[in-house]
Amino acid sequence: MKHYLSLIFCLLSTLALLTSCRKEREEKAVDRMDQYTTTKAYPSKFTDESLEKWKQQVPEIQKISIKSTLDGKEQPALFYTSETTGKRPLLVMLHSWSSEYLQIKSIPFALWSKEYDWAFIHPNYRGKFDNPEAVASDLAIQDIVDAVNYAKQHADIDTSRIYILGSSGGAMTALVAAGRHPEIWAGVVAWVPVFDLVDWYAFSQYYPHRDYNRHVVAACGGEPLPGTAAAAECMRRSPVTYIHNAKDVPIFLAHGTNDVLVPPDHSIRGYNLLANPADTIAQKDIDYILKEQAIPEGMEGATNRDKYFGAKDPKVVFERESANVRLVLFVGVHDMAYNPGLLWLNEQQKKMPPAAPPVAGH
Incomplete structure (x- = not known):
């Protein structure tokens, strides 16, 4: 018995020594990643996936499995955290429509997290958007919440x-995650988002060669035509249904004026629902932007710069901030720039409720 107690004591002492030797995390000033500009310029296709590429760039990345608290299924993800001690930010990076959690174009976000000692998680949230469990379903949103909880554990x-x-x-x-779980997020960055699935389905009818409408039909149980159950299901998965719940969450919306995959009015609609009424964008100006792929002359907010965009980033032609939402329109197509969203997120911090006072007598 004494032998076992001595062994346990030895193990605990060794663990304590190892813990005491770990370096404390240090907050440091962030800077641009000049080697990365946009996802269009990144050397891979949008749908390219490879764990080997991830391991080459971020050797410390872990492939993990998270059990869904909704249906019990194991869901894969990539996770990174360093060996330092102390609290750190968490970046939840979401893959795009036609990819899964091994999407190569997300690697720069993990490199940023490694450079500035953030934790990073890249959940699968039911994979490609071609099935009912994906496309911002209840299961997919819960997978994201479960990923946050995994990181916290x-x-x-x-x-x-x-x-x-x-x-x-x-x-x-x-x-959608911001609107359904606003209590979690200190900042949300949405590049070229689909804001309304029903509206986007109607728009995409002009492009029958694309697979997206077939995916929407598969996910929502049919064509989301007016008055159908499929339309109701699509709305249940759309940000427009929940965004009002996220008025207290800092949100950064960015969209290319030349985007013919998801038109920029999707981001503008999101901005208008979150902004103060006096700061919203008029429908006539939205119509002009869609038709001309440019900003109306003299429109308030027209600019040729934004403090988060650098010389190598797309040219900004409009920016407006109101309440907790920031809208940026840039000259470009369906694309995302790496640096601006990260630089903006780094400045965001949620106001936490004050700690409860100690109970008398304790």
């Missing part, structure tokens, strides 16, 4: 600095 997360970022379908899901 395996790293010392600063709960005032939990961020979510995505583009296209990932941006759509990030906005």
Whole structure:
């Protein structure tokens, strides 16, 4: 018995020694990643996936499995945290519509997390958006919440600095997650998001060669035509249904004026629902932007710069901030720039409720 107690004591002492030797995390000033500009410029296709590529770039990345608290299924994800001690931000990065959690174009976000000692998680949230379990379903949103909780269990997360970022379908899901769980997020970045699935389905009818409408039909149980159950299901998965719940969450919306995959009015509609009424964008100006792929002359907010966009980033032609939402329109197509969203997120921190006073006598 004494032998076992001595062994336990030895193990505990060794663990304590190892813990005491770990370096404390240090907050440091962030800077641009000049080697990365946009996802269009990144050397891979949008749908390219490879664990080997991830391991080459971020050797410390872990492939993990998270059990869904909704249906019990194991869901894969990629996770990174360092060996330092102390609280750190968490970046939840969401893959886009036609990819899964091994999407190569997300690697720069993990590299940023490694450079600045953030935790990083890249959940699968039911994979490609071609089935009923995906496309911002209840299961997919819960997978994201479960991913946050996994990170909190395996790293010392600063709960005032939990961020979510995505583009296209990932941006759509990030906005749904913001509206359904606003209590979690300190900042949300949505590049070229689908804001309204029913509206986007109607728009995409002009492009029958694309697979997206077939995916929407598969996910929502039919064509989302007016008055149908499929239309109701699509609305249940759309940010427009929930975004009003996220008025207290800082949200960054960015869209290319030349985007013919998801038109920029999707981001503008999101902005209008979150902004103060006096700051909303008039329908006539939205119509002009859609038709001319440019900003109306003299429109308030027209600009040729934005403090988060650098010389290598797409040219900004409009930016407006109101309440907790920031809208940026840039000259470009269906794309995402790496640096602006990360630089903006780094400045966001949620106001935490004050700690409860100690109970008398304790």
